[in-house]
Amino acid sequence: MQITLEHLGRRFNKEWIFKEISYTFAQGNQYAILGPNGSGKSTLLSVLLGNLTPSEGKISYIEGKEILPEHIFSYISLAAPYLDLVEEFTLQETIEFHFKFKKYQQGLDADAVLDLLALSKAQDKPLKYFSSGMKQRTKLALAFCADTPILALDEPTSNLDAQGTDWYLSLIEKYAGNRLVLVGSNQAYEYEFCKQQLNILDYKK
Numbered sequence: 001m002q003i004t005l006e007h008l009g010r011r012f013n014k015e016w017i018f019k020e021i022s023y024t025f026a027q028g029n030q031y032a033i034l035g036p037n038g039s040g041k042s043t044l045l046s047v048l049l050g051n052l053t054p055s056e057g058k059i060s061y062i063e064g065k066e067i068l069p070e071h072i073f074s075y076i077s078l079a080a081p082y083l084d085l086v087e088e089f090t091l092q093e094t095i096e097f098h099f100k101f102k103k104y105q106q107g108l109d110a111d112a113v114l115d116l117l118a119l120s121k122a123q124d125k126p127l128k129y130f131s132s133g134m135k136q137r138t139k140l141a142l143a144f145c146a147d148t149p150i151l152a153l154d155e156p157t158s159n160l161d162a163q164g165t166d167w168y169l170s171l172i173e174k175y176a177g178n179r180l181v182l183v184g185s186n187q188a189y190e191y192e193f194c195k196q197q198l199n200i201l202d203y204k205k
């Protein structure tokens with residue numbers, strides 16, 4: 001999978017969030033998208049993932065052949081604070097529902113995802129009774145365990161304690177190696193492993 005941006009820009013009303021991004025993201029690499037609060041990290045991620053259209057420029061997706069932006073969602077796993085889970089579902093139902101639409105990474109199944117989460121006692125609990133940290137762990141596990149070439153993580157350790165952060169870093173080692181990883185962040189410990197870094201502030205005009 002390769003994502004290529006040519007002179008990409010996005011604005012809301014008259015405010016340009018970023019302009020003139022020409023950049024190539026390639027599979028097997030990890031990219032940190034950096035910038036202070038409100039600078040546009042989530043906006044850029046949303047454009048990269050086909051959830052927002054660019055205001056100018058071009059974005060193309062190549063996976064052997066060109067993929068149309070309207071089809072790119074099936075190549076992506078996203079974990080983000082603004083992504084809602086179905087609160088009425090139990091953890092078991094959440095996992096089963098998610099993997100009706102995405103394939104498991106090789107060697108994984110619903111039990112393995114539960115083991116990975118280490119929340120087996122909460123297996124039959126509706127997510128509305130989960131703590132914010134338990135919900136964040138769930139979102140991360142679903143994203144890491146799905147077999148998609150693109151893994152997008154916006155503020156991946158939000159609501160996680162120190163143990164949860166270590167757990168997240170262990171998932172990066174196990175399940176991110178051969179994917180195109182995008183991390184929107186301003187916390188060094190959650191993106192330090194990213195060899196490529198792109199700062200939104202370099203694309204303000």
Ligand SMILES: Nc1ncnc2c1ncn2[C@@H]1O[C@H](COP(=O)(O)OP(=O)(O)OP(=O)(O)O)[C@@H](O)[C@H]1O
Pocket residue numbers: 012013017035036037038039040041042043044186
């Ligand atoms: N739908 C929208 N309509 C108008 N303005 C928006 C919209 N979405 C985002 N913005 C604005 O775009 C700018 C960038 O927001 P964005 O959420 O991308 O920043 P961020 O870098 O991810 O911030 P944070 O680190 O706080 O999560 C902000 O000024 C925000 O108010």
